[in-house]
Amino acid sequence: xxxxxxxxxxxxVQEKEAVTLDCTYxxxxxxxxxxxxxxxxxxxxxxxxxxxxxxxxxxxxxRYSLNFQKARKSANLVISASQLGDSAMYxxxxxxxxxxxxxxxxxxxxxxxxx
Amino acid sequence: xxxxxxxxxxxVLKTGQSMTLQCxxxxxxxxxxxxxxxxxxxxxxxxxxxxxxxxxxxxxxxxYNVSRLNKREFSLRLESAAPSQxxxxxxxxxxxxxxxxxxxFGPGTRLTVL
Numbered sequence: 001x002x003x004x005x006x007x008x009x010x011x012x013v014q015e016k017e018a019v020t021l022d023c024t025y026x027x028x029x030x031x032x033x034x035x036x037x038x039x040x041x042x043x044x045x046x047x048x049x050x051x052x053x054x055x056x057x058x059x060x061x062x063r064y065s066l067n068f069q070k071a072r073k074s075a076n077l078v079i080s081a082s083q084l085g086d087s088a089m090y091x092x093x094x095x096x097x098x099x100x101x102x103x104x105x106x107x108x109x110x111x112x113x114x115x
Numbered sequence: 116x117x118x119x120x121x122x123x124x125x126x127v128l129k130t131g132q133s134m135t136l137q138c139x140x141x142x143x144x145x146x147x148x149x150x151x152x153x154x155x156x157x158x159x160x161x162x163x164x165x166x167x168x169x170x171x172x173x174x175x176x177x178x179y180n181v182s183r184l185n186k187r188e189f190s191l192r193l194e195s196a197a198p199s200q201x202x203x204x205x206x207x208x209x210x211x212x213x214x215x216x217x218x219x220f221g222p223g224t225r226l227t228v229l
Contacts, residue, residue, distance in 0.1 A: 033215035045205060045220035052215060091157060093218075101146050101165040101212045102173070107157045 002027050002099055004092050006106035013082045014114050020067070021077040021090050021109045029053075029096025034075040036066065039089040039108070048090075051075055082113045117141055121206050121221035128196045128228045136191040136224050138206030145211040147189035148173075148218065149181060151202040158205065164189055165212070196228045 003026040013019035025034065036048040051059045051066045059066040067076040079086055092106040119140045128134055140147065145166045150158040150173075160173030164183040178200060180192045189208075193200060203225050207218040 031215065033217070035217050037220075043203065043223050043225075045207075045223075047217045047219065050217055095209075095212070095215060097213065097215070101163055101171075101209075102160065103148070103207075103209075103218055105158045 002029070002094060002096060002102075002104045004094055004104050004106035006092055006109050008109045009107075010110045010112070012112050012114055013079075013086075015084060016081055018078060018080045019082055019111065021079070021092075021111065023075045023077065023092035023106060025073050025075060025092075025094050025104075027073075027094065027096050027099075029098045032094055032096035034066070034068070035093040035095075035103075036064070036075075036077045037091045037093060038086075039091065040085075041088070045091075049077070079111075084113050084115060087111060087113045119206055119208055119219050119221035121204075121224050123224060124222065126224060126226050128193075128226065130197060130228060132196050133192065133194050134196065134226075135193075136204055136206070136226075137188070138190065138221060139188045140206075140208040140219070141187065142208060142219065143186070144208035144219075145186070146209045147183065148207040148209075149179070149189070149191045150205045150207065151175065151200075152205060152223075153202050161191065161204075196226075198228045200226065201228045202226060 034051045038046045065078045148163040149161040162181040206221040209218045210216045
């Protein structure tokens with residue numbers, strides 16, 4: 001069974017500091033993709049970053065990076081130099097080659113950036 | 116590119132009324148999805164369509180029907196709305212499963228059933 005776990009319901013970070021949002025996953029698929037989405041208070045779901053299970057390097061997109069530890073089955077999102085606009089819900093998600101068309105989402109982490 | 120579009124953005128229904136939520140994507144994606152998101156919760160999959168002509172149930176399909184009208188369009192129908200269906204509904208699309216690529220989401224439809 002596929003499962004995504006986000007154990008931090010809420011996080012606070014000081015503006016300009018870095019923050020790590022945790023995500024662990026469980027899958028038996030031989031290859032899979034891991035994703036992070038941001039949902040601001042306006043409600044839309046914004047794709048942030050992708051990591052393939054066979055990628056040798058951790059993914060980075062601007063201030064976002066994904067700390068991928070395959071043996072630990074973790075895919076933590078690191079946001080550097082936090083900005084007030086980073087305050088939002090963040091969801092970790094996964095899809096795999098065996099489960100194919102379905103995406104599995106975690107319950108989300110609410111991040112608040114403090115000025 | 117418009118990406119994924121949904122109509123309407125907001126809707127208020129009375130218990131027992133029916134309605135159809137429309138979704139269209141212009142990215143030539145094979146797979147399309149309908150999710151609901153309740154306050155303070157994550158996304159729950161209602162139905163998905165792996166390709167044109169196929170649909171499958173997700174985690175919470177009861178009370179809903181879907182139609183994959185063509186490759187671009189995927190609609191969600193509530194035949195007899197209930198207050199428990201008050202939620203925000205998201206449509207999403209993605210490339211075929213073997214790509215392992217991300218989903219793209221529409222802006223959502225906020226539905227209230229009185």
